Amino acid sequence: MQPLSPDQLHGIVMAALQEDAPFGDATTAALFPDPVSASAVVLAKQHVTVAGLAVAIQTFREVDAALTMTEHVPDGSTAQAGAALLTIAGDARSILRAERVALNFLQHLSGIATLTRAYCDAIRGYPAKILDTRKTLPGLRALEKWAVSLGGGTNHRFSLSDGIMVKDNHIALLAQAGLSLAEGCRLARERAPHRLRMIVEVDALEQIPMALDGGADVILLDNMIPADVRRAVDLIKGRALVEVSGGITLATVRDYAAAGADFISIGALTHSAPAADISLDLTPA
Template sequence: MLTPRLITRTVAAALDEDAPWGDLTSTALLPEDATATADLVAREDGVFSGGEVFAAAFTLTDAAVQVDVHVGDGDRFSEGDVLATVTGPARGVLTAERVGLNFTQRMSGIATLTAQYVQAVDGTGARIADTRKTTPGLRAFERHAVACGGGRNHRQSLSDAVMAKDNHLAVLQRDGRDLARALREALSHLPHTTHVVVEVDRLDQIPAVLDGGAHTVLLDNFSIDDLRAGVALIDGRAQTEASGGVDLTTVRAIASTGVDVISVGALTHSARALDLGLDVRID
């Protein structure tokens, strides 16, 4: 969850990384009493995310800087729109510029890409979800951006749910353990609120997963025909999730198979930073 405390801690670390001994250029060139007003301007259409994070970059640099964000997280905007205005000591404005832009460009890029996936499956009933393929240390920021784009968040961490993937199943198979029995034993010890997901890559694995009591069956890298067959075989006894081979050209067909959730690693690991600029007013 993206909390004010996390924003402060993470943005402060980014500012320290970018100017560990201060901003040499701004200090050398700009008078101490110089002021500036700058606009955050969209160079392309998109979905906004990271307004609070953007503002924190400036206010943590200099408390005298004022940031007015004109759009809300999740709002759509068009090329040329002014998304925020920053006013205050020029040194503080320019010192924080890159860090503020880095966060909001990255987050808005994720939100925009997510919105494209959500639009692509509109009307099918399938939900678009993120994965744990996030930038280390920035997961809460990127997951917030996914939500801004209309997507859903998968488990936050390894501590939040049981998710048995191919390598977990390989260890069980190597040790000669029956999958259904292993799942039932795990469920008998887990809190009743814990969700259990099992990933399969073949149709013949599904009966054991259902017999073991999994709540979600993750159909990984299935063909469209096999996805339909898997959904039919599961027949509402567990939630269905599809992953692998998902992009904007395939996601609609995947959604049409009847799966409940489509998890898309590309939302966070491949999103392009949106083109936003901070323009100092000169008049």
């Protein structure tokens, strides 16, 4: 499974390589002017859901197409601490040139997939889905959302173009213009492409009837406790899907699933996932 088209992946990887060594690897070039044969193994140092091997492999290939690589586990698989993920053989100078960039991608994306898997495991047995958000690093959204999907999560909208989402700031502007939430929702429905789902964010139970009156497909309950989510689900009565968001942790996510949420969106999947502990060990031939 590739996260992006070859051209898109090439652009992201080349930008990262240019950033890391705009004028080459000064240290390795000074120490080893001639080719040095070596092999290297990329190792998981923790239990991890692997994401980003395709990007790491692309990184090594962009540096040196003559490198040979063996992928030991596929993206999306689970690896235990000590497991070999990837073996590389060829010129040690090329391996060292690509090492940091390849590991940066692999550690970051595997961290996202691993955290996502933990959230999905925490709500096992409930029908709720774990969603990501647009809280991603600029330029890496497609890769980060790919990592979420590898961890078992579901992608929310990729961009502002992918759906109608009426949030608190929109509601404030509507009020300033003398429009109610329901009127604003109907206006959005009339003017936006018909295929787009409409999500309406509410932070009080009193807003739910207005969101329903406006034709919301999904009502997003923002920063509500599980008891209020239960009350909201009772009010909505299946007339819209229910999404919850805001400050949800691994310790509390199951309570929200039990409260009846259809979707649980978690910005931390992409903006706060710790990097996975993955290393590269090189051995001279």
